[in-house]
Amino acid sequence: MEYGLDKRSNALKIFNTTFIVVWLLVACFPFIWTFWGSFKVRADFFSRADWWYAITAFNTLIETGGKFTTDAYSQAWTEGEFWKASRNTVIVTFFVVTISLFLGTLGAYALSRSTRNYAFWILIAALIFRAMPHITLVSGYLFPFFQLQIWGILPTTIVVLVAINQPFTLWLLYSFFKTVPKELDESALIDGCSYFQAFRHIIMPVMWPGVITAGLFSLMLAYNDFTVTALLLNQENHTMVPKIQSYLGTNQHEGNLMWAVSAVVSATAPLFMLVMFFQRQVISGLTAGAVKG
């Protein structure tokens, strides 16, 4: 929205720039600070004496002999078994994304090509399902899962996360499929393709941007989930986020706080890089449902 006629006053320009700088500081500084602090010892990052120690690394110098230390990382990853948690996260995320996309593309394609009333009602039902707090669903799962003895293992969690993720994936992909002209698959049908062949060979090749967006959101949901993974997985199978919580301990002063700090950085860094790489897709996904109404 660059107005040719629009002349901004200098005061407004200055105000605008200041506002953006302040906002970016608010948005990003906590992450930068945590990243910086993760290379210090606990007495510095959580200093009772003087917060300035976090910058001068007073205690880090005494305890480790250097200004930066990677002790927190090496301990959390080995002793704290964060490697196991990240392995579990990779497994869960991979399967959730793959299965979500498979189910979601099929369902959303059908919804976008159906002119019946029930397609509308299914979308409304999906919206209601989307609004359910995850914890209420988990309180429904726990008891039957205990009875069926499928609690605590990764496959159960993967299926649950796929299901929880379906309403959003359906809405997102539905709005993407709607932008693909109907004539494309209709002409394929006239040429003798079945619906599935048209879907597989005609529609999917032009749908990649939408699929990547939906995939990213499934990935973020699976990667970031706390409610489901904390309550449906046993200690052994915990993914990264519940693992971070377990480092905190019941009381903040027990537990290995620095492990949690380094684990937070380890868990966040890949996500940030991914989003940096796929920024355009994330934004188009967030707005797909909204802007088109």
Add this chain to the structure above:
Amino acid sequence: MPNKTFFWFFLPTGLAMILFIGLPIISTGIQSFYAQHDQVVKEVKKCDPFGCTVSIVVDQEKTSKIREEKPLGKFNGFGTYVDRNHLAIEEIGKFWNETNSFGEFVDQVTNLPFYKALIFTLTYCLFVTPNVLLLGFIIALSLNAVTRRIRGPLIFGTILPMIVTPLVGSLVLFWMIDAEGIIGANLQMLMDDPYLSLKSSKTLTWITIIIYGIWHHSPFAFVVFYAALQTVPQEPVEAAIIDGASRWQRVRHIVLPHIYPVVTFVALISLMDNFRVFEPIIGFSAEGSAQSLSWLIYDNLVNEEVILFGSAAATSMMTIVGIAILLAPVLIRTWKEFRTAR
């Protein structure tokens, strides 16, 4: 698309949603009518040189046997819904009769766990949602005025708070705000109060969690508004400039009406998300002074002795009712539009 083809295409996702979203809601409903078994007690006579004492202890064997036979617990009807930890009908009646002033009555009621959580949840929604809309809109307007070349990195920086999981986001803030963190320590110095800390004050905790909520959700509003701003038509804006409309008038009368549908969408989504606020309470270790409905359910489910399925389920059902009330206006509107469209 023929019904049969639709059925096969939709079957997998439909099945997943029915099995793992539909059925759990029903399962929650059933569980809410049951309560865990009471412990079976027995009398044990213990004798020592000073005489005999009779003590009452839990009969572990019988208790676990009953639990195994009927794992769902005993039927309790609406008992769980009205007990002290939920709607607390009886207690409210008692407070009504016993308290002298209305203020005192409200005070007593808001100390009951369910009402305490409900009030926090509603306060959180009430403060976070409008501020998210406002801040998101202002950021979108400001970023939209920046040169196109540097917008990419600015957008990346802006959306960071949104892409981290709430637990991590709140932890990162908590470590700074806590008494031993950079902001907390400076605040103590500034206010000249060495005992000032997040945990010492309920109001402070609430404010912090609300600020966290705004910080976490604003980027979402920003992204949607930013995309919507790109679709604002140029001609009316230019005409308004020629007619001498001020910047504020342009925003008020051209931009806002254009993006109005998007505003309701963002408001709805953030209301839905704010209503389930839960992870920040764990991240900020704020259980003592701030509890939400979702947190109550979580607390029941991680109960160490016996998982309180019935209690958690009853709170869940009432949360679902709350969501239904929130969604009702939207659903009614959609239904009306759908009927007129036909």
